[in-house]
Amino acid sequence: MKISEKEVEHIARLSRLELEPEEKPRMAEQLGKILDYMAKLNELDTEGTEPTSHVLPIQNVFREDGVARHFAGADLMASAPKKDKGHYQVPKILGS
Amino acid sequence: MAHLNLHQLTIHQLAGLLRSGECTSTQIVESVLQRIEAVEGKTNSYLSVFHDEALRQAEAADQVFKREKNPHILAGIPIAIKDLISLKGEKNTCASNILRNYISPFDSTAVRRLREAGTVFIGKTNLDEFAMGSSNENSCFGPAKNPWDLGRVTGGSSGGSAAAVAADECIGSLGTDTGGSIRQPASFCGVVGLKPTYGRVSRFGLVAFASSLDQIGPMAKDVKDAAIMLNCISGKDPMDSTSADVQAPDFTKSLAGDVRGLRIGAPIEYFAEGLDPEVEKAVKDGMERLKALGAEITDISLPHTSYALPVYYILSSAEASSNLARYDGVKYGYRSGEEEGLRKMYERTRKEGFGPEVKRRIMLGTYVLSSGYYDAYYIKAQKVRTLIRGDFDDAFKKCDVIISPVVPAPAFKLGEKMEDPLTMYLSDIYTMPVNLAGLPALSVPCGFNSSGLPMGMQLIGRRFDEETILRAAYAFETTTDFHKKKPLL
Numbered sequence: 001m002k003i004s005e006k007e008v009e010h011i012a013r014l015s016r017l018e019l020e021p022e023e024k025p026r027m028a029e030q031l032g033k034i035l036d037y038m039a040k041l042n043e044l045d046t047e048g049t050e051p052t053s054h055v056l057p058i059q060n061v062f063r064e065d066g067v068a069r070h071f072a073g074a075d076l077m078a079s080a081p082k083k084d085k086g087h088y089q090v091p092k093i094l095g096s
Numbered sequence: 097m098a099h100l101n102l103h104q105l106t107i108h109q110l111a112g113l114l115r116s117g118e119c120t121s122t123q124i125v126e127s128v129l130q131r132i133e134a135v136e137g138k139t140n141s142y143l144s145v146f147h148d149e150a151l152r153q154a155e156a157a158d159q160v161f162k163r164e165k166n167p168h169i170l171a172g173i174p175i176a177i178k179d180l181i182s183l184k185g186e187k188n189t190c191a192s193n194i195l196r197n198y199i200s201p202f203d204s205t206a207v208r209r210l211r212e213a214g215t216v217f218i219g220k221t222n223l224d225e226f227a228m229g230s231s232n233e234n235s236c237f238g239p240a241k242n243p244w245d246l247g248r249v250t251g252g253s254s255g256g257s258a259a260a261v262a263a264d265e266c267i268g269s270l271g272t273d274t275g276g277s278i279r280q281p282a283s284f285c286g287v288v289g290l291k292p293t294y295g296r297v298s299r300f301g302l303v304a305f306a307s308s309l310d311q312i313g314p315m316a317k318d319v320k321d322a323a324i325m326l327n328c329i330s331g332k333d334p335m336d337s338t339s340a341d342v343q344a345p346d347f348t349k350s351l352a353g354d355v356r357g358l359r360i361g362a363p364i365e366y367f368a369e370g371l372d373p374e375v376e377k378a379v380k381d382g383m384e385r386l387k388a389l390g391a392e393i394t395d396i397s398l399p400h401t402s403y404a405l406p407v408y409y410i411l412s413s414a415e416a417s418s419n420l421a422r423y424d425g426v427k428y429g430y431r432s433g434e435e436e437g438l439r440k441m442y443e444r445t446r447k448e449g450f451g452p453e454v455k456r457r458i459m460l461g462t463y464v465l466s467s468g469y470y471d472a473y474y475i476k477a478q479k480v481r482t483l484i485r486g487d488f489d490d491a492f493k494k495c496d497v498i499i500s501p502v503v504p505a506p507a508f509k510l511g512e513k514m515e516d517p518l519t520m521y522l523s524d525i526y527t528m529p530v531n532l533a534g535l536p537a538l539s540v541p542c543g544f545n546s547s548g549l550p551m552g553m554q555l556i557g558r559r560f561d562e563e564t565i566l567r568a569a570y571a572f573e574t575t576t577d578f579h580k581k582k583p584l585l
Contacts, residue, residue: 043403
C-alpha cells in the first residue's frame with residue numbers, strides 16, 4: 001500500500017507529532033510496508049462476526065458513590081513542568 | 097551460609113533461611129547490591145537502584161522477623177520492578193525521554209500489595225520505551241544485555257526484569273506483557289515468566305500501552321517463585337474496573353507435580369516453517385518429558401494463527417495512540433516549544449520526547465482509527481480477534497494445556513533487527529495470540545542451544561486457569577536442571 005507524504009503529514013497532525021522533512025519519506029515507506037502486511041486480514045470473510053474490543057464480559061462497571069481519600073493535589077501538581085498557584089500553566093490558547 | 101551467595105537463591109529458599117534465622121534480609125539485600133555493583137555495568141538491567149532505601153526496608157523486614165512468628169513469604173525479599181509500574185516517590189521513566197525525570201506520586205496496586213507483604217524494592221528495571229519492542233533496544237537509556245551473551249538482546253519489552261533475574265541482580269521481578277513482553281525475554285534469558293489471565297492482576301498504576309492486552313506478571317528463578325509472586329499480586333481491585341471479580345486460589349498448592357491424564361495440545365501451526373530446529377527439538381523433548389510423567393499429547397489446530405500479528409499491531413497501536421495522547425507537556429513530563437503556542441508545544445514536546453518506534457506506532461494507530469480507515473482496519477481486526485479467541489476455545493475442548501515454543505529462535509544479536517520493524521514484530525508470533533485471547537501463559541526454561549543460549553517452552557492455559565500451567569511447568573521443571581544453570585558474567 002502506497003502512503004503519500006501528504007498522508008503522513010495528515011496523520012502526524014492528528015497525532016500531534018512534528019516530523020522533520022527527512023523523516024517523512026521514511027515514515028511513508030515503513031507505514032506502507034506495515035499496512036501491506038495488515039492487508040492480509042482481507043483474506044478472511046468476517047461477515048457476521050462480532051468484534052472483540054475486550055476479552056472480559058463486562059460493560060459499564062459501577063460502584064456505590066462514597067467519600068474517600070484520594071491523592072493530594074499538591075503531590076500530583078509536583079510533576080507539572082509549569083504551574084502557578086495550584087494551576088497548570090500552558091501557552092495562551094485564544095487568539096494564538 | 098556464606099552471605100556472598102544469597103543473591104543466587106530463590107524466594108522460597110531465602111524464606112526458609114529467614115525463618116530459621118540463618119540469614120537476615122539485610123544480608124540478602126547487601127548480597128544483591130554487591131552483585132549489582134559487580135555486573136550491572138555489563139547487563140544494564142536497571143534504570144535505578146534503591147541502595148539506601150532498600151537497606152532501610154530490609155532493616156524494617158528484619159524487625160518484623162523479630163516481632164512476628166510467620167511474616168508473609170515475600171517479607172524481606174528483594175524484588176525489582178519494571179520501570180513502567182508506578183512505585184511511589186521513585187522515577188517511572190518508561191525508558192522514554194518524555195518521562196525521563198518523572199517521579200510517581202503513588203504506588204501501583206501490584207507494588208502496594210508487595211509492599212504490604214514486606215517486600216524490599218531493589219530498583220526499577222530497563223525496558224523498551226513504553227513497553228513497545230521485542231529486544232529492549234528501544235530504551236532511551238540503551239539496551240539491557242543478555243547475561244548469557246552480552247552481544248545479544250535480552251528480548252523485550254521486560255528485558256531488564258529478565259536480565260536482572262538471570263544475572264542474580266534481584267531475587268524476582270515484575271514485568272508486563274502486552275504481546276509477549278514477559279514470556280519472550282524470560283525465554284531469551286532462561287528464567288520463568290508468567291503472563292496472568294487478563295483481569296487477574298490489577299493494572300492500576302501500570303502505565304498504559306494497550307489497555308485491552310496489558311497484564312503485570314512475575315519473572316522468577318523457578319516456577320514456585322512465580323506462583324508465590326502471583327499469589328501476592330492477584331485479585332480484584334476497585335481501582336481497576338477490568339480487574340476480574342474472581343477469587344484467586346493459592347497457586348503454590350498447584351505445584352503437586354502430578355500430570356497424569358493431563359491433555360497437552362501441540363498446535364500444528366506453531367511447529368511450522370520458520371521455527372529454529374534446536375528450539376523445536378527442545379520443546380518437543382519437553383513435551384516428551386511430560387508424556388513420560390503420564391500426560392497425553394494431541395495435535396491441535398489454531399487455524400487463524402497467521403492473522404494474529406496484523407490483528408495485534410492494529411489493535412495495540414490503536415490503543416497506544418489513544419493512551420499516549422496524555423503526553424502533551426502539560427501535567428507531567430517533558431515540555432518543549434511553548435514559545436510558539438499551544439499546538440506547537442504539543443507537537444514539539446512529542447517529537448522530542450518519543451523515540452522512533454513509539455512514533456511509528458502512534459502514527460499507525462492514528463491511521464487505523466482515522467476517518468475512512470476505521471472499519472477497514474480497526475473493526476476488521478477486532479472481528480478477527482474474535483476468530484482467534486474462538487480458535488483457543490475450540491482447542492481447549494480437546495486439551496487442558498497448550499504447549500509451544502515461546503519464540504521461533506533464541507536471542508538474536510544486538511542491532512540485528514533494528515532496521516526492519518516487521519522482522520522484529522515476528523519474534524512475538526507465538527506469544528501475541530495469547531494476549532488477544534486474554535489467556536494465561538508462562539515460559540519455562542527447556543534447554544540450551546549449541547551456542548549455550550537458553551530456550552523456553554510456552555504453556556498456555558484456559559482463562560483463569562493458571563493452576564494447570566503452573567502444575568505442568570512445575571512437574572516439567574522438577575525433571576530438569578535448566579533453571580539452575582547460571583550465566584558466567
